[in-house]
Amino acid sequence: MTTKVYSFYTAGRIIGGPGSIKEIGQHLSAFEASRALIVTDPGVAKTGIPDRVRQLVEDSGVKTGLLSEVMAEPPINQVDELYERVRSGDYEVLIGVGGGSSLDMTKLLAARMTNDCSVSEFLGTEKVKKPALPTVLIPTTAGTGSEVTPNAIVTLPDQELKVGIVSKYFLPDLVILDVELTAGLPPKLTASTGMDAFIHSLESFISTKANPLSDTFALRSMRLIGRSIRKAFSHGDDLEARHAMLIGSTLGGMALTAAGTAAVHALAYPLGGKFAVPHGVANSMLLVPVMEYNFDAIKPRLAEVADAMGIDAGGRTTDSRAKAAMEELRALVKDLEIPSNMSVFGVTEGDLDFLAEAASKVTRLLGNNPKKMSVEDIREVYGKLL
Ligand SMILES: NC(=O)c1ccc[n+]([C@@H]2O[C@H](COP(=O)([O-])OP(=O)(O)OC[C@H]3O[C@@H](n4cnc5c(N)ncnc54)[C@H](O)[C@@H]3O)[C@@H](O)[C@H]2O)c1
Ligand SMILES: [Fe+2]
Incomplete structure (x- = not known):
């Protein structure tokens, strides 16, 4: 309880x-x-x-x-x-x-x-x-x-x-x-905006403010989006997939209202503000490195994410399910053809200090992250995207 x-x-x-x-x-x-x-x-x-x-x-x-x-x-x-x-x-x-x-x-x-x-x-x-x-x-x-x-x-x-x-x-x-x-939304935008919705739910689910209400919205949202985003991306006219995405997205908004997003969103803000990286793209790029950083602190929650997304983990231990969830996140970003290198947006090694400093000030969201992040930790996470 x-x-x-x-x-x-x-x-x-x-x-x-x-x-x-x-x-x-x-x-x-x-x-x-x-x-x-x-x-x-x-x-x-x-x-x-x-x-x-x-x-x-x-x-x-x-x-x-x-x-x-x-x-x-x-x-x-x-x-x-x-x-x-x-x-x-x-x-x-x-x-x-x-x-x-x-x-x-x-x-x-x-x-x-x-x-x-x-x-x-x-x-x-x-x-x-x-x-x-x-x-x-x-x-x-x-x-x-x-x-x-x-x-x-x-x-x-x-x-x-x-x-x-x-x-x-x-x-x-x-x-x-x-x-x-939403049926006419082009594939690239379907992918990046859909991942934003998924990340709202995932971050709410691992947020320090997660609670029974936000968990309910978040799990259902990840279930809907996790099982339909590839279909919506490849077959935009599939109204069933589109409907799952739309409800999943609204539930994601409810989840974040109840529990708040965390480090993925905090680190995405300076990428949007200085390099005009679209919000969903910035979040999708940061998703895997931030969750790798959080991994030890969120294993039981990631195991539940794997279950919600319907992933066969090849075993039922918390560890195997959590690792399977991470594999699925990597696969999603790749399958949806989202860039994985910030250099595409003109970011260079010389920008890492600015990015880390700026993100460390987004305390409203960093405070929700299950693992504290120092400026150096943040810099390292950004560094993985170069
Ligand atoms: N208020 C919140 O709770 C909240 C949460 C997350 C993000 N945001 C903010 O929302 C903004 C991003 O919103 P977004 O990701 O929805 O993108 P967006 O509103 O910027 O739209 C992206 C592009 O999609 C096009 N588009 C939208 N619907 C379309 C359709 N049906 N068919 C064809 N083209 C369509 C738009 O013209 C635009 O070019 C950012 O500023 C972000 O920070 C707000
Ligand atoms: Fe968002």
């Missing part, structure tokens, strides 16, 4: 299933809004999904505006810039359509609209003072789980870092999980 006190909160309402996007109009009526802003990025806009959402919202009698300029892994200054562009629109609800970048921007803009201060004052945990405008979040990647987390991640270009902003006001009022919206 756990001796920890734990807590959990999530989105106000989640609707899901193939075609569930068609129900957006009837659910919107609960907000009694007459004007909605749809927030997305140029890549998602090109798929036509935001236009479809817009039409459905208009058909329900709500006027819409469209903002499709969200930048990948948004720099912090873009929040205030976009706010200035849309503030006169009198929007009463914000609808985020896209991956983590668009969903996080939606949360930040919704809070910016009710708080009369620059977004820089939101930096940290629970610094947003007033409740945000209502939000609807519609993921089109099976990845970040942002639709159910109280987090929004921004890049700080001046410091070449990424940081997480945490606020209870970022949790959306409504989430729509429509698998059909």
Whole structure:
């Protein structure tokens, strides 16, 4: 039995299933809004999904505006810039359509609209003072789980870092999980965003804050993703695999809300901030070296991961199952064709000190890691990727 006190909160309402996007109009009526802003990025806009959402919202009698300029892994200054562009629109609800970048921007803009201060004052945990405008979040990647987390991640270009902003006001009022919206995600993005989701669950499962609730979400999520990610990568039109990925990703977001991510995410932040390595790619590259570092401290948990992923360990001891889980993680990164060398992104030996110093400051996440990491330990882990 756990001796920890734990807590959990999530989105106000989640609707899901193939075609569930068609129900957006009837659910919107609960907000009694007459004007909605749809927030997305140029890549998602090109798929036509935001236009479809817009039409459905208009058909329900709500006027819409469209903002499709969200930048990948948004720099912090873009929040205030976009706010200035849309503030006169009198929007009463914000609808985020896209991956983590668009969903996080939606949360930040919704809070910016009710708080009369620059977004820089939101930096940290629970610094947003007033409740945000209502939000609807519609993921089109099976990845970040942002639709159910109280987090929004921004890049700080001046410091070449990424940081997480945490606020209870970022949790959306409504989430729509429509698998059909993820069916067109290209293989490379399916792989990296899907691994991000898996890593949310794995890190939550080994987190020092792991608890019965986060374990439940994490194990089911790893089971779903571990058994379907290769299929979603190679046969993107397989809706069953896509559905497993989408639910697995949302459960991963719930797991991380309840227990937090750890060293993989902490070390990924400087790679994103300075070298623009996409979030899922940075995490996937770091996954194996960080788990090798953690190995001694997490063997019983890794054994359970092997079971959840359905791996035949060729033996039932904790040790054999834990080693089999590690083998499967190595195989996943390789089979999904994720780069394993940071030099692809321009990182050299001379950058290791910067990376290690920067990552060691991400104490919010490093504190969850089952094994403490010194700056030297972190440097060694990065060194394995050169
Ligand atoms: N808030 C959280 O809890 C949380 C958790 C993890 C990561 N994040 C953040 O989320 C961001 C990354 O999000 P992401 O990995 O979802 O990527 P993303 O939102 O940056 O999107 C990646 C690319 O995929 C494209 N895309 C998205 N859906 C598509 C679709 N259905 N079809 C075709 N193309 C599509 C986008 O246009 C974009 O070019 C990072 O900033 C990361 O730090 C947030
Ligand atoms: Fe992540």
